[in-house]
Structure formats: C-alpha cells, structure tokens
Amino acid sequence: MSVGRSDHTTEVLILGAGPAGLVLGNILQAAGITTVILERGGRAHIEQRARAGFLAPGSVAVLSAHGLDAGLRARGRTHETCEFRSTTDRFELSYGQLGRREVHTVYPQQQLVTDLVAEYLRRGGELRCDTTAEQILDHRGDRPRVRARTTDGGELHFTASYLAGCDGARGLARATITTPRSTCEYGITWLALLAEAPPTSDTVIYGVHPDGFAGQMPRSPGITRYYLQCASNEEPNQWSEQRIWESLAARLGAERYGALREGPIIERGLVRLRSEILDPIQQGRLFLVGDAASSISPSAAKGANLAILGAQTLARALTAALRSADDSALQRYSDDCVPRIRRAHEFSHWMIGLLHPPTGPNPGFERELQRARLHSLAGSRTHQDFFAENYVGI
Numbered sequence: 358m359s360v361g362r363s364d365h366t367t368e369v370l371i372l373g374a375g376p377a378g379l380v381l382g383n384i385l386q387a388a389g390i391t392t393v394i395l396e397r398g399g400r401a402h403i404e405q406r407a408r409a410g411f412l413a414p415g416s417v418a419v420l421s422a423h424g425l426d427a428g429l430r431a432r433g434r435t436h437e438t439c440e441f442r443s444t445t446d447r448f449e450l451s452y453g454q455l456g457r458r459e460v461h462t463v464y465p466q467q468q469l470v471t472d473l474v475a476e477y478l479r480r481g482g483e484l485r486c487d488t489t490a491e492q493i494l495d496h497r498g499d500r501p502r503v504r505a506r507t508t509d510g511g512e513l514h515f516t517a518s519y520l521a522g523c524d525g526a527r528g529l530a531r532a533t534i535t536t537p538r539s540t541c542e543y544g545i546t547w548l549a550l551l552a553e554a555p556p557t558s559d560t561v562i563y564g565v566h567p568d569g570f571a572g573q574m575p576r577s578p579g580i581t582r583y584y585l586q587c588a589s590n591e592e593p594n595q596w597s598e599q600r601i602w603e604s605l606a607a608r609l610g611a612e613r614y615g616a617l618r619e620g621p622i623i624e625r626g627l628v629r630l631r632s633e634i635l636d637p638i639q640q641g642r643l644f645l646v647g648d649a650a651s652s653i654s655p656s657a658a659k660g661a662n663l664a665i666l667g668a669q670t671l672a673r674a675l676t677a678a679l680r681s682a683d684d685s686a687l688q689r690y691s692d693d694c695v696p697r698i699r700r701a702h703e704f705s706h707w708m709i710g711l712l713h714p715p716t717g718p719n720p721g722f723e724r725e726l727q728r729a730r731l732h733s734l735a736g737s738r739t740h741q742d743f744f745a746e747n748y749v750g751i
C-alpha cells in the first residue's frame with residue numbers, strides 16, 4: 358500500500374549518514390544552516406556497521422574543533438606502532454617517534470557514527486533513515502531536487518539550495534555526476550574478518566607472504582580485525598574458522614613470533630581492492646564527499662579520514678555561500694580536496710605494492726623489488742620518516 362507523496366525544502370540536502378554526511382550535517386547545523394540527511398539504512402544498521410577504526414590526527418582535530426570528539430576522547434586509544442612480517446624478517450616501526458611524531462586514535466567507526474547521529478539530532482538536524490534517494494534532478498540549476506522513497510513506500514520530494522553526495526562509492530551522487538574519473542582495479546580481494554578475541558599484540562601487523570597478504574588491526578581490547586587475501590571467486594563462507602586461523606597463523610609467522618589469540622569470527626565479508634579518483638568532485642550544486650568522491654582501498658586506512666576532512670572543507674564553503682553570499686570557497690571546493698585525495702591514493706597504492714604478492718608480468722623480478730622496499734623500510738631512517746608522515750598524515 359502506498360503512503361503517498363510529500364514535498365520538503367531545506368538549505369542543504371545530504372545523501373548518506375556515514376562519517377562524511379554526519380560530520381557535514383553536524384557542522385552545518387551548528388552554523389545555523391538547516392539540513393536533512395537521507396539514509397537508506399535503518400538507524401540500528403548504521404550504528405552497528407563495523408568498518409574503519411584508525412583516525413588520523415587531522416581527523417581528530419576536525420572532530421574536536423566542532424565539538425564531536427567526546428566519545429573518542431573517552432573511549433578511543435592511541436596507536437603508534439606497526440609491524441611488518443615476512444617469511445624471513447620482522448621489524449616494528451614506531452611511527453609515533455618518526456616523521457612528525459603523530460599517532461592514530463583507534464575508535465571503531467560504528468561508535469563514531471553513533472556519537473555523530475546523537476549529536477546531529479541534538480543540534481536539530483533531520484535524519485530520515487530507511488529512505489533511499491532514487492533520483493537527483495536539476496543539480497546544474499539553482500534549485501536542485503531529489504526524489505526519495507521510504508521502505509514503507511512513501512515518495513518524498515526535496516528541493517534544496519545545495520546537495521551533498523555523501524552516499525558512498527556505489528551511491529546515487531557518484532552515478533549522477535558526469536565528471537572525468539580514473540580507475541585502478543587491483544584484482545586483489547581480501548576476506549575482512551572481525552574476531553571476538555584480543556589482538557595478539559597491540560600493534561597493527563602486516564604479513565607479507567607468498568600465499569597472500571594477512572593483517573591484524575586491533576579495534577578494542579576484545580575485538581580484532583583481520584584481513585586475509587583470498588581468491589577473487591571465493592565466498593566468505595568457504596572459509597571455515599579452522600582454515601582462517603591456520604592461514605592467519607601461517608602468514609603472520611605465528612610459529613616463530615608467537616601464537617595468535619583465537620576467538621569466534623563474528624563478521625566476515627569481502628573487500629575487492631579498487632581505487633577511483635574523480636576530478637572535479639563537484640558539478641553545479643552537487644558536491645561529493647568521502648567515498649562518494651573517491652574509492653580508496655583500505656590498505657592505508659585513509660577512507661574515513663578523507664571523508665571527515667572533506668566534510669569540513671565543504672561545510673566551511675557552504676556556510677560562506679549561504680551566510681555571507683560568498684561562493685568563492687565553493688567554487689574552489691574540488692581544487693581544495695582533490696590534491697589531498699590524490700596523495701592518499703598514491704600512498705595507498707604504494708602500500709598495496711608493498712604488501713601483496715606481485716601480479717604483474719615479471720613476478721620474480723617484482724618480488725625482488727618488494728624485498729628491497731621492505732629492507733629499505735626496515736633500515737633507512739629517511740624512508741621510515743617518509744612512511745610515518747604519509748601513514749598518519751592525510
């Protein structure tokens with residue numbers, strides 16, 4: 358049964374309630390700008406979806422500057438060491454002592470989203486969950502519109518001064534904008550796992566192994582994220598828990614460096630490594646932020662951080678346009694963001710080459726280069742400083 362059609366207006370209509378949309382909505386609401394966020398998922402779904410965990414200092418500074426950091430200050434943990442393991446070697450990099458001496462804050466994305474939703478509602482924002490944006494109309498004109506549908510069949514029509522596409526890599530905003538884009542398909546797939554188990558050590562561990570990459574990322578004292586490179590045609594359920602723990606142990610050198618702390622696998626999914634850069638990330642009155650603006654593989658933990666920084670850049674530009682009739686920052690929005698996005702991609706691409714068995718036409722030779730890169734990272738202070746600056750910086 359249809360529940361009919363309704364029409365709405367707002368100053369800024371935001372598609373998607375991930376980190377990008379919620380940070381943007383919070384900053385705009387605090388500036389007195391009316392916003393509506395449309396979110397396809399239910400509130401419980403977005404508040405439980407485990408994804409990112411590592412926040413760079415630049416992201417923490419944005420959250421702090423806008424009064425969005427109470428949860429991460431109370432429950433986040435600093436993290437400053439990562440470890441590389443190969444079949445022949447192992448070394449740690451205390452990146453908090455290298456480069457600019459900056460550290461990560463580990464705060465699970467679902468907790469951050471929960472905090473941001475609560476604060477957005479407290480600031481008077483309108484969050485419409487279970488509502489999918491289906492069509493963007495007239496985004497090149499002065500009064501862009503969006504048609505959306507609720508899960509109970511209602512049809513909503515929104516007119517706004519500006520649209521913010523924060524609806525992720527496969528969202529409507531990216532599909533609507535017709536700007537040039539460059540893509541890299543790596544042909545690499547990860548099995549992404551959450552284990553109800555403490556990490557083996559409180560460091561990120563990158564395992565470089567001929568069978569494929571394996572990684573350990575601490576999330577909380579009792580929950581650890583693991584990654585296992587797998588064949589692209591495999592299904593997550595083809596991996597029994599025994600096979601998962603045996604593969605992790607083999608690729609992370611548990612026999613030499615200490616047994617893993619096992620526990621039930623509570624979540625599993627596939628991540629296909631793929632990158633895409635759009636330039637520009639704006640068209641008319643439609644502006645893309647976060648994963649909608651660029652898909653980046655999780656290899657260097659940049660996605661949520663780009664989302665938070667992009668949201669702040671767009672919020673400032675929209676505030677100037679709406680409150681001071683100055684749209685110069687809005688015109689520059691893409692030019693301000695894309696160089697940062699490119700740098701994050703460059704580092705992420707380098708990490709992918711460092712961590713995975715070669716897939717190019719000369720695998721033997723490429724393996725030798727990979728060994729040289731690891732050797733240099735283990736021994737060269739200049740290389741380590743460069744790594745630290747890019748690993749934590751954004």
Ligand SMILES: Cc1cc2nc3c(=O)[nH]c(=O)nc-3n(C[C@H](O)[C@H](O)[C@H](O)COP(=O)(O)OP(=O)(O)OC[C@H]3O[C@@H](n4cnc5c(N)ncnc54)[C@H](O)[C@@H]3O)c2cc1C
Pocket residue numbers: 372373374375376377378395396397398403407408409410411412466488489490491523524525526527528529549628646647648649655657658659660661662663664
């Ligand atoms: C396993 C994994 C681990 C990761 N680890 C890290 C990490 O450690 N550090 C890091 O920085 N990044 C990490 N990332 C990446 C990070 O999670 C993303 O970059 C981040 O979620 C991007 O935020 P966003 O707000 O742009 O998009 P999203 O979080 O994807 O939010 C987009 C929202 O839009 C909604 N939506 C989509 N289409 C519509 C529509 N048509 N109408 C209405 N709503 C819609 C979606 O439901 C979603 O809630 C990881 C990703 C994965 C998958």
